[in-house]
Amino acid sequence: MSAILEVENLRVAYPSRQGPVEVVRGVSFALGRERLGIVGESGSGKSQTGRAILGLTAAGGRVTADRLHFDGIDLRGASPRIWRQLRGRRMSMVMQDPKFSLNPVMTIGRQIVEAGRRGGVSRRDAKARALEMLEAVQIRDPGRVFDAYPHELSGGMGQRAMIAMMLVGRPDLLIADEPTSALDVTVQLEVLGILDDLVRDRGMGLVFISHDLRLVSTFCDRVLVMYAGRVVEEIAAADLDRATHPYTRGLLNCLPRIDAEARPLPTLERDADWAR
Amino acid sequence: MSALLSVDDLSVTFGHGADAVQAVRGIAFAVAEGESFGIVGESGSGKSTVLRAICGLAPVSGGRIALDGAAIPAPRRADFYRRVQMVFQDPYASLHPRHTIDRVLSEPLAIHGFGARGARVEAALEDVGLGHGFRFRYPHQLSGGQRQRVAIARALILEPKILLLDEPTSALDASIQAEVLNLLDRLRAERGLTYVLVSHDLAVVAHMCERLAVMQNGRVVEELTRDALRGHAAEQDYTRTLLRASEGFRKDGAT
Amino acid sequence: MSAAATPSRRDWLLADRPASPAQARLGQAYRTWLAFRANRLAMVGLAIVAALVGMALFADLIAPFDPLRGGDLRTARLLPPSWTHPMGTDDQARDIFSRVVHGSRLTLLVVTLVAVIATPIGLVIGTCAGYFGGWVDTVLMRVTDIFLAFPRLILALAFVAALGPGIENAVIAIAITSWPPYARLARAETLTIRDQDYIAAIRLQGASSPRIIWGHVVPLCLSSVIVRVTLDMAGIILTAAGLGFLGLGAQPPQPEWGAMIASGRRFLIDFWWVATMPGIAIFVVSLGFNLLGDGLRDVLDPKAAS
16 A cells, blocks of 8 residues: 655744753654554644644744655645645644634635636536535535524534535545544444545545544554654554554543443553553 | 422523523422432533522522522522532633632631631632642643642532532543543542532433433423433433444434 | 742743642733733833822922922022023922923822722623623613713812812722723623523522622722723823812812923913923823823733733
């Protein structure tokens, strides 16, 4: 399987009063047309990894990598022009909360059309494709949602519209940062189902960033477990029960279960060695 | 029935006239002393509103809330707050940003005229697993889990009988959630507390509560015991959907 | 604490686990100071304001001449700036530099009095309106609107016309026209603070409304109001100068900067320094307050910082 994204020794550092602080410390992985999960707790650097790949690291942050290739294009020091060509068309990002990612004063339809219209597509074609996209994310009444403003949609609808907008350019790579955390469980699974179809039908590569190890393990093919800016374990999702790193095991065990009684819940004893 | 806390046909309506939104539509449940009762539901089901209504933070439009068989007067009197306390969902929003932990914990003592405040504050911090080194810190110097421990200490410092827990761990990482749930478990056993816990996470409620109610659109859909939940003996479709969803994603797409 | 050991004092201030409320508070203040110090323009503003305060305190020592009594009217009138008279002399043969130095007292007096009168009024009205809502809010905010509707200078003019000219009346007139913006600001802040969980939490502890407003709401509104007051200082100084210019503020021979400009404007073409020097003083001090206010906003106002 040829990799569409290759990351080697990715580092992200932010300046602070005590000198630069590295929040991502040497992350390496290759992504094919598959679903890769990145799991970690808050502060593990998982979101920073995703943002760095898309060149969205906040101002002041410094990104370095030995290799950061997207489909053969070196993303290190890519010019704004190259980013414009890539973002939205070949690579996209879905964020946690659609409220912050959708323009509140533009209709959903217009935003999707704008996202899909780069590169000489006629207005009519773009609209048809936007409606098609809304249908693809299982919005029952695409016409209504097309003319709606973001605040008129529920959380689940908004997130679907967001996904439609991110996918209308038919990207090869989608980075989803906690795309379902703000949603109710039942809606969450529907949205995951949509992402799953898109990976399968279109051969898209998906990086799924989440704090929820159980969800990721049921959804993704492969999981990277991050701790303090490092990948402490890389494992096929199916083999998660046989995880060897104590952090991964700890994360799995500390969740309460419906069918099993564990009292007190096993807690995670952090080891300073993990962060080394 | 010897319920410590009972809610009967409770309705909560926000707004007036055409803008009125009925968040809770006639729900009823009773919690015995020492029991832990859970309320599960998705966003907008009205589960948190129930807790806020009990505390007098949401406008009750109908029904009865009784403590020890006696209806709670509105507005709440001072002695109510010494018997019922609440822990909020977001530990980042529930502590005053400009007050030290010491002030957060000693203010309720001052309001209710307790003596030996310093000793009580130290003991309360010790109880929730924070040393006295935390006493004069500000909330922004604490992690989310530590803040939630402070919030629990604040709720317990007036020595209430009933603790209302509004998604106490949903803003925390999984490993921190386990620690806080263990802490709540231990405190309940030590002090014979009664809990009403609200959560969207079925597993958390199943872990913490002997009995639970499933809410949807402001109504209780089903009330069942932990054992019934474990035995997959839920009768309502909605409860079964929640149960299935809590197991994670399935490739066949059946949700 | 070991005496005079700077690093250990710094460690004590920045301690992770303060041992007393005083240490916690001082540590917090020190952290704010560190953040403030990093802003160079704000430090310039602070230096200007500090210089103003120092000038006012030690005016008698700094000023080489008497600000009210001039020299020989035949030989010392309208002298250009020189080593003896760094800012020249005016038509009464008074040293302008000495007058500007003494004028800082009046300026500082106006600024302080207005801040002390207007800030508490604005805070109390704003927080009460925001916290209680309903008819309290309606009544208080309509009163605020009425005050806001008066043009400041016109009201001050009317006020001074009724009570007679003088710096005290000018201060009162400025103060009663400058609190409404603070009330509005405090109300807007209170509206968001009111619905926070920490306010719900303290209500659940049985706290009374005055306790909540005073102990929980006001401290959070205070910083943005202070920032606003600091930024308004420039305007207040200019209003006071304007009243002085119109002859309704400080009365001659008081060395008020606005009044000095007014008296100097007659010879602006031939003896430019008479009106220009106090003008520069007003400009520098206004700029100082503005820079200080901007810096304070960056440090104190979490919304602007993030």
